[in-house]
Amino acid sequence: MSQLQGVPVVAEVTTPVKDARERILAASYDLFVERGIRAVGVNEIIATAEVAKATFYSHFPSKDDLVMAFFERRQQLFTTGYLTAESQRRADTPREQLLAIFDIFDEWFHTPGFTGCPYIRALLETGPLHPVGAASLVYLNEIRSSLEAAATAMGLTDPDDFAYCWLVLMQGAIISGVGIDPDSGTRIRKLGDMLITLHTPAEPQDSNSSGKADIRTRQSAEIPSR
Numbered sequence: 001m002s003q004l005q006g007v008p009v010v011a012e013v014t015t016p017v018k019d020a021r022e023r024i025l026a027a028s029y030d031l032f033v034e035r036g037i038r039a040v041g042v043n044e045i046i047a048t049a050e051v052a053k054a055t056f057y058s059h060f061p062s063k064d065d066l067v068m069a070f071f072e073r074r075q076q077l078f079t080t081g082y083l084t085a086e087s088q089r090r091a092d093t094p095r096e097q098l099l100a101i102f103d104i105f106d107e108w109f110h111t112p113g114f115t116g117c118p119y120i121r122a123l124l125e126t127g128p129l130h131p132v133g134a135a136s137l138v139y140l141n142e143i144r145s146s147l148e149a150a151a152t153a154m155g156l157t158d159p160d161d162f163a164y165c166w167l168v169l170m171q172g173a174i175i176s177g178v179g180i181d182p183d184s185g186t187r188i189r190k191l192g193d194m195l196i197t198l199h200t201p202a203e204p205q206d207s208n209s210s211g212k213a214d215i216r217t218r219q220s221a222e223i224p225s226r
Helices: 020-035 042-049 053-059 063-090 094-109 118-126 131-154 159-177 184-198 207-222
Strands: 002-004 007-009
Touching (some): 042 053, 063 094, 094 159, 118 131
């Protein structure tokens, strides 16, 4: 196992990496997570991975190509490999599994060196029109789609609206957790619970009990006052 900012993840490798592409990707992964996309240059990645410049460009024609590979690896290791799997492990019901996301966030935010979400950081660094920013939006939308699917499976009302609102809560918690409020995961969990309740269909009223109540109401109204 390796540590991803204090969060256990599947190790990139369990033996020394001999494949040049994997060395480049492993080196860039740590650097991008710690410092963001713009702050890390190709030469630093080449030096860290201990490969020749020609070798780097034979696997990744540009830095943007490497960033795309990093995004895919991040999705595999953290979003799917840890966040989704761990929330399901921690809770039995769909509602509690969703809320467990913020429990995981709370632990993540309190990890020394926490730097936030690479997708959000890359989007803010490059903008939505840049290929890297556009790719960030794709991965964020994949998360939203998975939330919509979960809401649909739970029978919540307006799953699309729920997914957008839940993603806003997740993004807000992450941004606030970077140096502003490391307890934001716990705070926003309460809002998440309220959001689920808001989108939970009202239970149908029993027709018999409703009818009996109407009869009692009419009978009371018919009794003459004394």
